[in-house]
Amino acid sequence: MPVLLLTALLTAAGSAAGQDLAQEADSARAAVQQLRQVMLQQLQTSVREVGPAEATAVCRHLAPELAAEIAAETGWEIRRPALKARNPDNHPTELERGVLLGYLTRSLAGQTFEEMETVRLVEQDGRPYVHYMRAIPMLDACEVCHGSNLPSDVAARIAEVYPQDEAVGFRAGDLRGAFSLLRPYDPAKAPEVRGPRLPAVPAGTAAELPLGPPGKLGDPVAGRDLFGRHCLSCHDAGDLSTHLYQLGAEAPRRDVCVFLQTHGLTDEARDCDIVAYLKALSQQAPK
Known part of the structure; x- marks a missing residue:
């Protein structure tokens, strides 16, 4: 069955669905934070200890393992699709591709990546799901593996592991891809929000x-x-x-x-x- 937006369901549910989706978005952001934090820490450690070429194994092995752990804890199925994918498993679905193309258009128009977040209800196999996506920007540190001039050992290692690699030629500030999270939607169950919360600004702090x-x-x-x-x-x-x-x-x-x-x-x-x-x-x- 094609993946369709549940426009009618959203219209019927009104503000209650909007509130539920806001809670779902909080939960999804926390899951993304958990995945990104551990991946970045492990990647930085691996680059420092074994070099960029061998550090490519972090994304290859660690990301699916972490995603599976988070899915077991939260129910979120996590993917990292991209229009130019390194791992063939990360080619976007029809639904993901549409969102990614929208993000790309908006980035070319000058919008910041902080604005590129999507949460909505979709139907899949006759069941409602929450689908959350958030843009992933290309950072300076990522150019060693995804830029235009890869070191020879990095290029050789990537060609060995990913012979169909498309994820090169990026510059810092480009759209690299997105996090894509999916889980069944049940408005009767309040989603559990995990991850850190921002401390409030202390009372009495000056405005400037x-x-x-x-x-x-x-x-x-x-x-x-x-x-x-x-x-x-x-x-x-x-x-x-x-x-x-x-x-x-x-x-x-x-x-x-x-x-x-x-x-x-x-x-x-x-x-x-x-x-x-x-x-x-x-x-x-x-x-």
């Missing part, structure tokens, strides 16, 4: 915090929202604030807003907002 560089200010409230969009997938806000700031001591170099290296997804002004949020958290952390 002065930062190290003269004249630099940051909005911690805006920074909290930006952290949730850009950073929560890989970092815990409390841990990062403690790491960047020694409690009770000023560290001006840590206030340099571009220090955060948000991979071009934000500009310097918004980086300053993220810094202000982390600085506000550090000032309330227990000594």
Whole structure:
């Protein structure tokens, strides 16, 4: 049976379905965060210890294992489809391809990847499912395996393992692919939301915090929202604030807003907002 949007079901369910889907989206984001965080940590460790060529095994073996574990815990079936796939298993379905093409068009029009998230009800084999997708941007660190000029040992290893590889020629800031999550929809069951939550900005924090560089200010409230969009997938806000700031001591170099290296997804002004949020958290952390 073709995969169809359950427009009629959404219309009939009204705001209740919208609320349910909002909860489903929270649960899906947490599952994505869990997968990304472990994968990035393992990939960085492997690149450091055995080099990029051998580190390709992380994506090949670890991602399916983690996805299976998360599926067992949460019920989410997780895929990473791409228009240009490395693993043939990651070629998109008809439903996924349509969303990916939409993301690609929007990215070429200048939209940021933070806006590229989709959650909707679909029908598959006569049953309703929640389908969630979120764009995956190409980061600087990924160019060694997905860029235009791969090191010879990396290219040889990829050709050996993935003879039908299409996932090269990317530049930082391109659309690399997307996370695609699917699970049965039952509005009677509230989905369990896993993963970290963003700490609130401490009460009494100034609307704008002065930062190290003269004249630099940051909005911690805006920074909290930006952290949730850009950073929560890989970092815990409390841990990062403690790491960047020694409690009770000023560290001006840590206030340099571009220090955060948000991979071009934000500009310097918004980086300053993220810094202000982390600085506000550090000032309330227990000594």
